[in-house]
Amino acid sequence: MKRAAPRSTLRGLIKKHKPRLRLATNMEFLVHLNFLLFLHRLAEEARINAFESKSKIIKLEHVISAAKITLKKSRG
C-alpha cells in the first residue's frame, strides 16, 4: 500500500527553499524517511490529543496543537 517516495518532488522542494543547496545521491530517501517519521510523530500526538478529549475522531484542534509541539521538536 505504500507509495514510492517522490524523489524528484523532494529535490524540487528543497531546491525551492534553498536553491544553492545540493543533495547527494540517494539522499532523498533519508529526507523521505525524515518526513515519514515527522508525520508519524504528528500522528501520534494527534492521537493522544484525541484520546485525551475522549473523541473517536481526530479533529482540527487536536491536530493543530499536535503540530505546534511536533514542529518544535523537529527543529534540530
Add this chain to the structure above:
Amino acid sequence: MPDPAAAPRTSASAGLGHDSGVSPSAVPRRAAEEWARPAPRRKHLSDSRKQKPTMAPDLETATPRLLLRKIFQTQPEVSPVVPKITEPWEPRESGSETHSERLSNTSMKIQLPDLVSEDTAIITFHTSRNKRKLSISEFERAVDKRSSQNLAKSMSDDKSSTRSLQASFSTPVPPNTIEKRGLLRRPKNRKTVNVDSFEGGVEQNLLQIKDAENYLVDSQAVSMIGTTVMMNDTKIALNNTELFVQPQLSEKSQGRLSALEPQLLARNVLERGSRAFNTAEPESQKEHLASNVDPEEEMVPEDHEDSALDHADRSGPASVGKAGSPPRDHQDYAQQSSYAEQVSGLVSGIQKEPLTLNVNPEEEMVQGDHEDSALYHTDRSSPASMGKAGSLPKDQQDCTQQSSYAEQVSGLVSGTFHRQTLSTPAVTTSRGRHLGSLSAQRSTRTSLREFVAHVIEKLNCGNEDGITDTEQEIVKDGAEKEGIAREVTELQSNMEYSEKLGEKLRKQTTSHINEKRQARTPVTPVEEEVMIEDAENQNSGKDVVEFPENAGARRLSRQSSAAFTRYSEPTRKKSIEPVEQTVDMDDGAVVEDTSELEEHKTEEEELSEDGAKSEELSMEMPAFVHAMADQVSLSLSTPRSLKMAVPKLSPKPPPAKQAPKKNRTEQRRKREPALPSSLVKKIFRHYVKMPVARDVFKVVEKCSEQYFKQLSNDLEAYTKHAGRKTVERADLELLMRRQGLVTDEMPLNVLIERHLPLEYRKLLIPVATSGNKVIPSK
C-alpha cells in the same frame, strides 16, 4: 547400359525389395527423399536405378534416359512432403501392386500432375497449418502464406520443408528466399485484415509481451504504443502550452498591481460597488425602493469607497492577476487592470468593495458616471474601472465617492469610452446618455451604475433640478434595475443597504444636498451617489458599511461606517447579517473589519435612532465625504485620464477569460514543488490509524510545508558548518539525531530498515555478498 544398370538395379532392387518387404513404404520414401534433394543430382540416377530394377518390367520398355529425364523434370517441382504423403498412400492402399508399379505410378503421377498435386497437397497442408495458427497474430498468417506460396512455387524441397517447419513453429521466416507469386492474391486481404487482427494481436501481445513466438508482433505493437505515447506527449505538451500563458499575465498583472495599487483599490471599490449595486437592485426591489435610497446612497458611496480601498489592497494582487491579463495599461492601466481584475474575479470580492469604487473616482465619478452609465452595455469591467479611475482623478473633492461608485456601476458596462468622453465636463450630455443608457440596459450592473452615474453627474453638475430629476430617474431606474439585479445575493444585500442609506439620504437630504451641493460639490455627489445607490440597493447599506472596513482605507470606512450607521439603522440591522456573512466569506481581514464596523454600528446605532438621520447624514456625509475625498485624493495619485478605458474595453472580456485560465495554470505551476497531497494523506492516515476529519488534512499539509522549510534550513546549516555544498548522509544523520529520532539505542540503519521499502534500503545500506561483492558498489 541396361545390363550393367540392370545388374546394380537388380541388386539394389533386391536390396530394396528386401527393404520393401520389411517396410513397403520405405522404398517410396527413400525415392521421395532422394527426389527431394535439391538440384539435379546424379544420385537420382541411383534412385532411378533403384527404382528401375523394381520397375524393371516397365522400365525395360523405358530407357534409363527417359527415366532420368522424367526424374529431372519432376525433381524441381516435387516437394519432399508431397511425395511422402502421396506415395505411401498408394503403396499402402494397393499392396498387391508391385513396388515398381507403385513407384512408377507414383512417379508418373508425380511427374504428370506435379503442379497440381503438389499445389493441392501443399495448399492443403498449408491451409491446415493456417487453420491451426489462426489464433496467432496476423503476422504469422502472413508468414505462413508466404511460406506456403514458396512451397507452391516448388523451391528446393529442403527449403520449403524447412520453411514449412518454421512456419509450423510459428517462427518468422525470413522472406528473402520466398518468391512473391502468391502475394498478388493476398495483399488485399492482408491489408484489410492486418489492421484489425493486428490490433487485436497487438493487444494480445501487449498482454503477453514475453511471448517469444510473437516477438515480431510485439515489436510492431510497441511501435503502435510508441505512437500512442507520442500522442499523449503531444497532448501533454499542448496542455502545457497553457502554462506559459499565465505567467505572462501574472507578471503583467503583478507589475500593474504594484504600480497602481491606489488605482486598483479605487477600481476594486468601483467594481464592487457596481456589483453591490447589481446585487442590491433585486433586493431593493423587494424592499423599499425609494425610502432608503437617500441615506443609503450617501452612505453607500462612501462605504464603497472605503471598502473598495480595503479590498483593493487585499484583492489588488489577486484582482490584478485576474484583471491584469487584459493588457490595457496606460495611465488608467492600473485602474483598468484593477478594475478588470475585480470584474473578472469579482463575485467574492465584490461584496466587500463596493465602496472602493467610490474611492477611485470621486472626481472621476462625476464625470465618468456619464460615461459609465452609457458604457455599461459593452464592458462592465473595463469601462467601470476606467470610468471610476478616470473619475477619481478628476474630482477629488467632489463626490469622489459618489462618482466612483456610480462610475463603477455604470462604468462596468460602459467602459472607457465614456470615461474619456465624460472627462470633459459635459455633464448634461453625459446625463442624457446616462438616462438613455439607464433605461436601455437591463443588466443589473449597468442599471446600477447608470443610476449612480446619473446621480453623480447630476450632483456634480451642481444642478439642483438635475439632481432632483436624477433622483427621480434614479428611483425609476432603480426600480428597473432592482428587478434585474438579483444575480448576486451578497452584493444585493450590500447594495440594499447602500440603497437604503441612499434612499434615506435622498429623501431626507435632497434639500440638504442641493444646498450642500452648492456649498460643497464633493459632498453632494457623494450623497447623491449614495442615494442613487441606495435606490438601487436597498439593503446594501451593510455592505457599504463593511466595505470600507474591508478596504484598506479603514479610517474612511470607519468614518463612513459611522455616518452610515447613523443613517441607516434599520438597514444596518437587516444588512448586518448578510454583510457579516459576506465579510466572513472574504478574507479574514474582512472579518476583522466587520468587527470594527459592527462596533461602529453599535455605537452609532445608539446615537442615531431618531429620524434626524438625514440631518446627521447630511452633516456627516460632508465631513465624511471630505475626509474620504482627502484620503482618496492623497491615496489616488494616479492619472485620471480615460485613455486606457476605450481601446481596452474590447480586449477586456477575452483577457478576462484568459486570466482565469492563466491563474489556474499558474497556480498549478506554483503548486508543483509541493508534495502530492494524496501521499501525505495516505501516510498520515496510515500512521494515525483512526478516523480523521477532512479539514485536518489541510493543516497537515501546511504543517509539512513548514516542516520542509525547517528541514532545508537545518540541512543548509549543517552542510555549511562542514564546509561543504552538498548535503551528505552525515548531515541527515546529524539532523535526525538532533531531532531525537536517532539515538545511541536506535541507529539510523534500523530506522531505514523499519520504515523504508526494500528497494531503498538496498540503495542506502551497502550489503556485502559473497565473492567480495558489495551492493551497491562504490
